[in-house]
Amino acid sequence: MNKVVLTASDLDGYLTDSDKNRLNEMEAYYRKALEISAGLSETLDPAVREKGKESLISIYNTMGNFMQEITGREEKIKVYPFDTPRENHGEASRLIAKLRDMDTQQHEFIYYIQRAYELLFNLAFSGWDSSKRNYFIKKTPVTAPVQNYAVHKIPDVDEHINNSVMCVMLRGALLPSMIMSKEVEEYSSNGYVTPFALFRIQRDDSKKERNMEYLLDLDRSFFDLETLDGKDLIFADPMNATGGSLVTIVKYLSEQGIKPRSILFFNVISALKGSLRIVRAIENAYVYTLWMDPVLNDKAYILPGLGDAGDRLNGPDAHDSPRNIIQLIADYGSSVTSLYRSQVREIEATVLGR
Numbered sequence: 001m002n003k004v005v006l007t008a009s010d011l012d013g014y015l016t017d018s019d020k021n022r023l024n025e026m027e028a029y030y031r032k033a034l035e036i037s038a039g040l041s042e043t044l045d046p047a048v049r050e051k052g053k054e055s056l057i058s059i060y061n062t063m064g065n066f067m068q069e070i071t072g073r074e075e076k077i078k079v080y081p082f083d084t085p086r087e088n089h090g091e092a093s094r095l096i097a098k099l100r101d102m103d104t105q106q107h108e109f110i111y112y113i114q115r116a117y118e119l120l121f122n123l124a125f126s127g128w129d130s131s132k133r134n135y136f137i138k139k140t141p142v143t144a145p146v147q148n149y150a151v152h153k154i155p156d157v158d159e160h161i162n163n164s165v166m167c168v169m170l171r172g173a174l175l176p177s178m179i180m181s182k183e184v185e186e187y188s189s190n191g192y193v194t195p196f197a198l199f200r201i202q203r204d205d206s207k208k209e210r211n212m213e214y215l216l217d218l219d220r221s222f223f224d225l226e227t228l229d230g231k232d233l234i235f236a237d238p239m240n241a242t243g244g245s246l247v248t249i250v251k252y253l254s255e256q257g258i259k260p261r262s263i264l265f266f267n268v269i270s271a272l273k274g275s276l277r278i279v280r281a282i283e284n285a286y287v288y289t290l291w292m293d294p295v296l297n298d299k300a301y302i303l304p305g306l307g308d309a310g311d312r313l314n315g316p317d318a319h320d321s322p323r324n325i326i327q328l329i330a331d332y333g334s335s336v337t338s339l340y341r342s343q344v345r346e347i348e349a350t351v352l353g354r
Contacts, residue, residue: 004216006248008209008300014247014280022070023273023295026063030295030303033059063294067272071292076279079270080123080290092119096291099268100306109312110336113238114179116268116290121183124264124288125157132156134189158189163261164232166194167223168347169201169245172310174328175336176236178343180266184234185342193342194234196350197223198325201245209300214244216252222325222350225256233260238309240270240289241302243277250282262286268309269293271302325351 015023033056040052064081071077081089098104098112134156142148161184168177181194200220204213235246246265253260263285265278270289273296278285293302306312315331317323329337329344337344 002218004218004248004252006214006216006244006251008212008242008244011242011244011247011277011281014277016280019276019280022066023276026066026272026294029059029063029066033063067292067294070272071275074276074279076285077275077287078123078289079292080119080288082292083123092116092290095119096269096306100304102307104312106312106315110175113176113268113313116238117176117179117236117266118183120266120268120288120290121180121187123290124266124286125160125187126155134158136189154187156189157187158192160232161188162190162192163230164194164234164264165197165228166343167197167199167228167233167235167249169199169235169237169249170325171328172239172308172313173235173237174325175313175332176238176266176268177234178340178347180234180236181343181346182340193346195227196343196346197228197233198347198350199223199249201248203242203244203300205299208298209242209296210298212242212244212300214248216248225253225258228253228260229258230261232262232264234264234266236266238268238313239302239305240265240267240274240278240287241296242271242300243274243281246278246285247281250285260284264288269302269306271296 036052036056036059040049040056043049043052067079068082071079071082080092095112095116099109099116104112132155133153136152136154138150138152140148140150164184166177166181168174177196181196185191185193198221200217202215202217204215207213237245240246246263250260250263261284263282265285265287267287267289269291270287271293275287275289275292278287293305295303297303314323314328323331325347329347
């Protein structure tokens with residue numbers, strides 16, 4: 001089988017001593033949070049529980065301030081609550097709370113993911129030159145006293161989006177990638193629909209975070225190298241735990257002589273460690289995340305996290321018969337596929353041939 005493998009030790013080699021010290025300090029804070037959480041789980045005493053909740057709020061505020069301090073030094077890491085006005089923070093916090101909630105059903109989870117990526121698109125692209133605007137003139141259904149037209153002014157971001165290619169790290173990243181491509185299409189003055197590159201990559205979940213391996217299966221990937229050179233490559237994965245999958249793909253492309261203009265990585269939740277690894281390992285990479293979580297556990301899952309985003313978006317696969325990309329799209333149903341019709345056509349053309 002034609003595979004590319006990257007290891008956790010490769011990734012950690014990109015981190016600086018200062019990074020490692022800060023990550024260790026963050027882990028110490030989170031151990032304290034786990035101790036408080038354990039106490040909350042074990043007591044029914046209202047007074048003790050109230051005190052525990054206050055302590056948990058305090059330690060989370062400490063971790064949040066520390067993450068903001070760390071990422072504030074990194075111009076290539078943008079975290080929604082740290083980089084937008086305070087009045088916007090409640091919306092992001094509520095979205096993340098709903099996504100974390102175990103009672104949030106699949107159709108609701110998809111809805112909240114769609115909202116999350118709309119916010120992330122604005123985080124990345126609304127800050128460009130505010131003096132440049134595109135004007136959309138739209139005919140409305142109102143014809144009295146004459147046919148009505150409306151003028152809508154939106155940021156002119158064509159320069160930043162009309163060179164982009166959506167790069168899908170399969171399963172959990174499929175629908176988020178379709179959402180981001182749709183946002184590009186809606187903001188483009190010419191209705192630009194991104195090409196797609198589909199990579200089959202997975203972690204070896206039999207291993208721990210310290211010795212994790214990332215396996216890029218080239219035989220089950222669908223992409224044209226020539227279409228990626230000089231492009232702005234957009235990756236949209238709801239969870240960025242270790243950064244290993246993205247680094248594996250980009251390093252492989254670099255070894256093939258591909259030089260993207262930029263790498264833009266959009267996450268709903270990103271672990272601090274994964275974000276730092278990416279901007280250290282990839283020179284022209286930018287991370288945009290709606291929320292940052294502090295640590296990873298020994299199996300490389302984000303803490304506190306939200307579970308398996310791929311399963312919560314797509315539903316779980318049968319163990320012995322995982323669905324392919326076309327089957328995943330079909331299982332989204334007409335309500336989703338009709339909304340992202342242009343994106344579905346591009347993906348089908350990439351997989352099945354034009």
